[in-house]
Amino acid sequence: MSIKIFKTKEELSDKLSDYIIDHHLDSSIALSGGSTPLLLFKSLSNKLSSSIDLNTKFYWVDERCVEPNSDDSNYKMAKENLFINKIFKSENIYRIKGENDPFEEVINYNNILRKTLTVKNNIATFDLIILGLGDDGHTASLFPHEFLSFRDKEDCLVASHPLSGQKRISLSEKIINNAKEVIFHITGSGKKYIIDDIINKKGNYKSYPGSFIDPKSTNLSWYLDFDASEMLTK
Numbered sequence: 001m002s003i004k005i006f007k008t009k010e011e012l013s014d015k016l017s018d019y020i021i022d023h024h025l026d027s028s029i030a031l032s033g034g035s036t037p038l039l040l041f042k043s044l045s046n047k048l049s050s051s052i053d054l055n056t057k058f059y060w061v062d063e064r065c066v067e068p069n070s071d072d073s074n075y076k077m078a079k080e081n082l083f084i085n086k087i088f089k090s091e092n093i094y095r096i097k098g099e100n101d102p103f104e105e106v107i108n109y110n111n112i113l114r115k116t117l118t119v120k121n122n123i124a125t126f127d128l129i130i131l132g133l134g135d136d137g138h139t140a141s142l143f144p145h146e147f148l149s150f151r152d153k154e155d156c157l158v159a160s161h162p163l164s165g166q167k168r169i170s171l172s173e174k175i176i177n178n179a180k181e182v183i184f185h186i187t188g189s190g191k192k193y194i195i196d197d198i199i200n201k202k203g204n205y206k207s208y209p210g211s212f213i214d215p216k217s218t219n220l221s222w223y224l225d226f227d228a229s230e231m232l233t234k
């Protein structure tokens, strides 16, 4: 495991986009949603603005069960900030269709993963998965209130937000831990305690889904800005 700390979220996004451009333009990459990835998406599309039809294959770590044009859609944020012009081949963008019935879509998406990715240990294998972390320790849409019931699932699953009940489609812990490389991309002081608990196995870390991210490849990196890393550097 490696921990990389950057002064600001802008510097973090700049360096993480450089890393992705240098090492992963021919990779299969699963993107997270939420607010953190926005600066990374903008940095990538700015730096690649003169590129056309790159072969990178994009997937989602999770998606809210909403229309693709909803402001809640993880796909919408990527479409508006990363998939600009024709930088990437559109046929290589594998959207989770949040507008479909969740239990049908989870079958559809599992089939897409198995058809378009290499399957190792009977599980789809990504080259890179970029994760966020909630201040309750969730990652992807693996939330503490239902995480234990998902632990034996090998494929994508239907999850629900603990407060709103909103249905989500999410990669499973097993798919995430089967990836060749996993990066936690986290900014802001709101996550500093949970990050410290998870990395240093303190407090209630065993109740946080983020604590179970432990790729078989051992290739796990934490990309943090200073605010998010504050407890680690005390």
Ligand code: 6PG
Pocket: 032, 033, 034, 035, 036, 037, 061, 062, 063, 064, 074, 131, 132, 133, 134, 138, 139, 140, 141
């Ligand atoms: C989602 C994400 C989720 C996110 C965390 C952090 O669909 O919301 O996949 O796991 O990464 O909730 O969200 P922020 O980046 O907004 O803090």
